[in-house]
Amino acid sequence: MNTTNNALTEAVYYILLALVDPMHGYGIMQQTATLSKGRVRLSAGTLYGALASLLDKGWIEQLPEEGRKKDYRITLAGREVLEQELLRLSELLENGRNTLNNQNE
Amino acid sequence: MEKKDIKKLWRFYTIADYEREESFLNEMARAGWNLTAVGFCRYIFRRGNAGEFIYKLDMVERTESDEVKESYFNFLTDCGIRVVGEFKDWIYLQKRASDGPFDTKNNTYAKLRQVNKIYSFSLRTVCNLLRIFVAIMLVLVLLQVLMSNNAGVMDFCNGVIYSLGISSLIALAIIWVPIINKLRRKVNKLIEDIGVNL
Known part of the structure; x- marks a missing residue:
């Protein structure tokens, strides 16, 4: 549950999206850059802090360690947050499109 | 390493001037001088390829436990970032310019x-x-x-x-x-x- 009811930052949004598949930190950075066509680049500091607070909120979990790199994965709670965010974004998008299209007609 | 390949400079930046300090280090790197060590107001550079590396300052407080630091440093290494210098609570990060910037510009x-x-x-x-x-x-x-x-x-x-x-x-x-x-x-x-x- 997104208890704060706030919009997700782009960083958090892309991190959660990337973690639908289990992934380590560097993978998340690359995935984010790829998905956003290089527009969003997570700094290591941002990502490190974000992963810690997402773990804390229970939106992602850490998988048992294999080697030194830590893998993360989204939790059910995290998925829920992501779906809520998608609803919110579709509302924004729909209202924006409708308003601007009506005006153009 | 020959002496002419090492450059030692004195500069003073307050804690609030970290952006100017970053610019200074990145300008040096663009001119082919790569940061290798940091001390009090003191920066040591080694001659290398111009524009090969980029630099950024980050703060990790000395009061943090060794485990927290180690875990962060490992994470940075995994991200292709090297900690080239530590001074008090600052760490100096180095990254290959070809791997892209540290984060989105003007984030x-x-x-x-x-x-x-x-x-x-x-x-x-x-x-x-x-x-x-x-x-x-x-x-x-x-x-x-x-x-x-x-x-x-x-x-x-x-x-x-x-x-x-x-x-x-x-x-x-x-x-x-x-x-x-x-x-x-x-x-x-x-x-x-x-x-x-x-």
Whole structure:
């Protein structure tokens, strides 16, 4: 549950999206850059802090360690947050499109 | 390594001038001088390929546990970032320019995160200095009360309280007030940019 009811930052949004598949930190950075066509680049500091607070909120979990790199994965709670965010974004998008299209007609 | 391939420079940047310090290091790297070590106001560069590396400052407080530091440093290594220098609470990060920038250009959130870290650190530092100051003054006043029949001790305590005490308080203000103000302005500017006040 997104208890704060706030919009997700782009960083958090892309991190959660990337973690639908289990992934380590560097993978998340690359995935984010790829998905956003290089527009969003997570700094290591941002990502490190974000992963810690997402773990804390229970939106992602850490998988048992294999080697030194830590893998993360989204939790059910995290998925829920992501779906809520998608609803919110579709509302924004729909209202924006409708308003601007009506005006153009 | 020949001597001409090493360059040692002195520069002074306050904690609030970390962006200018970053620019200085990146300019040196563009000219082919790569940072290899950092000390108090001292930077050591080694000649390399121009534009091969980029640099960034990050803060990891000395009070953090070794485990926290190690885990962060490992994470940085995994991200292709090398810690080339450590000085007090600063760490100096190096990355290959070909791997892309440290983060999105003009990312307000990332900038706010960085400056907020530095701002809270500075405030805590000033509070700690004030605490030490108050503790020393209290000891001296206590000493005066207890030894009020000893003129020598009285004079000594008076001397220390009035000269050293006041001058160190003034020094504290002169050094830290501009730094805190500068950082606060940066924080406020970024908060405004994010649109929290809209």
